[in-house]
Amino acid sequence: MLVIGLTGGIGMGKSSAAAHFKEHGVPVFDADAYVHKLYEGEAVPLIEAAFPGTTRAGRVDRGLLAREVAGRPERLKALEAIVHPLVTQAEIDFLCAQEERGAAMAVLEIPLLFETGAETRVDVTVTVSAPEEVQHRRVLEREGMTLQKFEALRARQLGDAERRARADHVLESGSTLENLHGQLDALIESLKLKDGRVMERLRGSRS
Missing domain, CATH: 3.40.50.300 (P-loop containing nucleotide triphosphate hydrolases)
Incomplete structure (x- = not known):
C-alpha cells in the first residue's frame, strides 16, 4: 500500500484536497x-x-x-x-x-507534516499551496478568526516556500476548485503506478 502524506498551511486548501481523495475512494486519516x-x-x-x-x-x-x-x-x-x-x-x-x-493507497492529512518529522512515515509527500493574498482572505473569512490568531498559527508552521521545496508534489489551489480537482485526478492516476515501501517498517512498530 502506498502511504501519502498530505499537508499545507492554514487556508491553503488541504481539506478540499483530502475530501477529493475520499471521493476517489482513498481512505484519509485527519490528524x-x-x-x-x-x-x-x-x-x-x-x-x-x-x-x-x-x-x-x-x-x-x-x-x-x-x-x-x-x-x-x-x-x-x-x-x-x-x-x-x-x-x-x-x-x-x-x-x-x-x-x-x-486499499491500494491511503492518505495521512497532517498540517505539521514536515515540522513533526512525519514525512518519515509516508512514501510520498503532497502539499497544497495558494498565493499569500488568497490564504489571508480565506483564513480571515473564518468565524472567530483574527489577524493575531492567524499570525500565531502561521508562526508554528513552515513557510509555504519551504514546504513546496520539500514536498514531492505541489497542488496549486489558488484558482478554482475544479482546477484543484483536475490536478488531484492526474496525481492520483500517477500514484497508482508507485509502489509503497513504508508499510513494511510501520507494521513492525504497531503496538
Missing part, C-alpha cells in the same frame, strides 16, 4: 480531527496532570490550554510530547487497518 477526539477522551487525564485546570467536564478546554502554552515553547513541547505519540500510533493503526482491507 487534526483525531487531536480533537483525544481532547475529549484519552488525552484528557494526561493533559490535566501536566496542565492543571485546563480541562472542564471531562474534556480539554482548548482556550485555556492555548493560553497555558502561548509564548512558552517549553510548555508547548510538553503538550506535544503527550499528543504526538498518541496521534502517531493512531495513524499506524489506521494504515494497518486500511492495508488489511486491501
Whole structure:
C-alpha cells in the first residue's frame, strides 16, 4: 500500500484536497480531527496532570490550554510530547487497518507534516499551496478568526516556500476548485503506478 502524506498551511486548501481523495475512494486519516477526539477522551487525564485546570467536564478546554502554552515553547513541547505519540500510533493503526482491507493507497492529512518529522512515515509527500493574498482572505473569512490568531498559527508552521521545496508534489489551489480537482485526478492516476515501501517498517512498530 502506498502511504501519502498530505499537508499545507492554514487556508491553503488541504481539506478540499483530502475530501477529493475520499471521493476517489482513498481512505484519509485527519490528524487534526483525531487531536480533537483525544481532547475529549484519552488525552484528557494526561493533559490535566501536566496542565492543571485546563480541562472542564471531562474534556480539554482548548482556550485555556492555548493560553497555558502561548509564548512558552517549553510548555508547548510538553503538550506535544503527550499528543504526538498518541496521534502517531493512531495513524499506524489506521494504515494497518486500511492495508488489511486491501486499499491500494491511503492518505495521512497532517498540517505539521514536515515540522513533526512525519514525512518519515509516508512514501510520498503532497502539499497544497495558494498565493499569500488568497490564504489571508480565506483564513480571515473564518468565524472567530483574527489577524493575531492567524499570525500565531502561521508562526508554528513552515513557510509555504519551504514546504513546496520539500514536498514531492505541489497542488496549486489558488484558482478554482475544479482546477484543484483536475490536478488531484492526474496525481492520483500517477500514484497508482508507485509502489509503497513504508508499510513494511510501520507494521513492525504497531503496538
